[in-house]
Amino acid sequence: MLPLSDTLVLDLTQVIAGPTAGQILGDMGADVIKVEPLHGEHFRPHFGGAWVPSMNRNKRGLALDLRTAGGREVLMRLVRKADVFMEAFTPGVIDKLGFGWEVVAKENPRLIYASISGYGQTGPYSHRAGYDPCIQAEIGLMDATGPYQGEMCRVGTAPIDYATGLACASGIAFALLGRHKTGKGQRLDLSLFDVGMHLMSHWITNHGLTGENPERMGTSNSLICPLRVFPTRTQPIFIAGTNDAFWRILCTALGRKDWLDDKRFTTNADRVANRAILEPMIEAYFLEHTADELLDKLIPAGMACSAAYKVSDVVKNPHTAARGSVLGIDYPGIGTVKSANNPIKLSDAPVETRRKSPMVGEHTVEIMREVGYSDAEIAALREAKAVATT
Known part of the structure; x- marks a missing residue:
């Protein structure tokens, strides 16, 4: 039995941070339902359609229009039986859709509710949309990165997004452990800004001691040589x-x-x-x-x-193969999609790809049946464009 078996997760997130967290939970045995708009999340076209498959394995797919009463009722039925609810809207949006923390906590007091945003649920920047590069610029990471005495640079991946996904998954695990002790759910407020500040911790410490900002040093470091x-x-x-x-x-x-x-x-x-x-x-x-x-x-x-290798080198590295660090999964119409494996390795819970990343609405009918909808009701909601199925 995997650690999160019998744990139902509703994953309303998109892009990187939230999907990464949901994928980790799915890898650990949770039944993760990826809830998308009727036409899918807005990053589905990227990488020739390979973006979403690369970070949504071990999930089922449900397509709803939460602007409709029918779509909202499907989600609320799931909320009542879920263990975890994940959302990554700009603060305030989820409340307008009718699924804010105060509302769903009344429906399900045991629910773990995780909100991911650029700047958090409080503070003067909380209303801002925030992507990884925006936060890199905001926290001084971009200013600290670049060639010696050269122009500042964006880090060549999305470190804050992925770190936020890891932080979210671990925070949810901690909250589930807390619920085991207290019987109560709680809300997690995760922001890319907070995670990014954590990544800058030693530079914050250095500034506190010296008043200095990090110097752009290319691959070097102003504090250490060589x-x-x-x-x-x-x-x-x-x-x-x-x-x-x-x-x-x-x-x-x-x-x-x-x-x-x-x-x-x-x-x-x-x-x-x-x-x-x-x-x-x-x-x-x-x-x-x-x-x-x-x-x-x-x-x-x-x-x-x-x-100092390129990506094309490291994916062929024998250590990469020995550690199982890269997965290759075949998807119809796309081919083999390679992605990074789950970095969390438990001796009694080996990570397996039990489900490929779902197509938009791939499991809508299956999931709706599980919460009491008849086939006639599902057909009516499909006709009303409240839900979508493949």
Whole structure:
């Protein structure tokens, strides 16, 4: 039995953060119902139709028009028997649809209600729509990212969205554990802004101590040296000399006793102060060798380092295969859709793809029957365009 077996989740979210959370819950055994508008969520066309399948496995699909009385009644019947309700509308929208926290908590006091938004349910920015890049800009992450003394850059994925999804899934698990103890549901207020601030924690700490903002350093770091990507004769490699012990390992493994004995580089503070001298020395040495030659010495010695790969490299990496980090699922009309696997690995609950990501309304009839609708009633609601089926 999976940890969340017999847990019913209503997932009204779209795009990345909420669907990621719902997918994790589904992987862990929950019966997750993806509730979409009649024509599907607005990101369905992206990646040639592969966007939604990439982050909605282990869910069933229900298509409703919540602007209609019939669509709202279907959802309310499900609310009364659900364990978790997830929504990611701009604050206030879900209340206008009739499914705000105060309303559904009266219908189902045991319900765990998770709201995901850009800036949270309170505060002067709460009314704003917020996407991952907006938050990257807002929290200083964009300003901290980019080439040395160059233009600020967006991080090349959606780290805040995905981290919010993980935070939402874990928050729901905590709330379900709390309900087990108290018998009561509760609301989760998750915002990309709060999660993004958490990701900036050590820079916030540094600012509190020094008053300084992060300096754009490319792959390097203003507080640590050497910590950056260095070119080699072949593949670039990343060196993480995060402390003096790693510096000693680096020098010893490469046979560079002269670096180790150089008083300008004894401590991290020394190396940071003399970065302009040290980094060109390392770069010149690395350019005389291939990545494999260097890594074959550094990795067995225990040095924190890695090759700097492209996505096309890492998806073929033997470690990726051994860890099952990438899934490939076939979808009609699309082909094989590859996506990242669930990173949470429980010894007694191996992750399996029990269901492919649903098509729009794929399980509408099945789900409506489960909450008491007759086939005639389903047909009437379909005719009234309150629900959609495949």
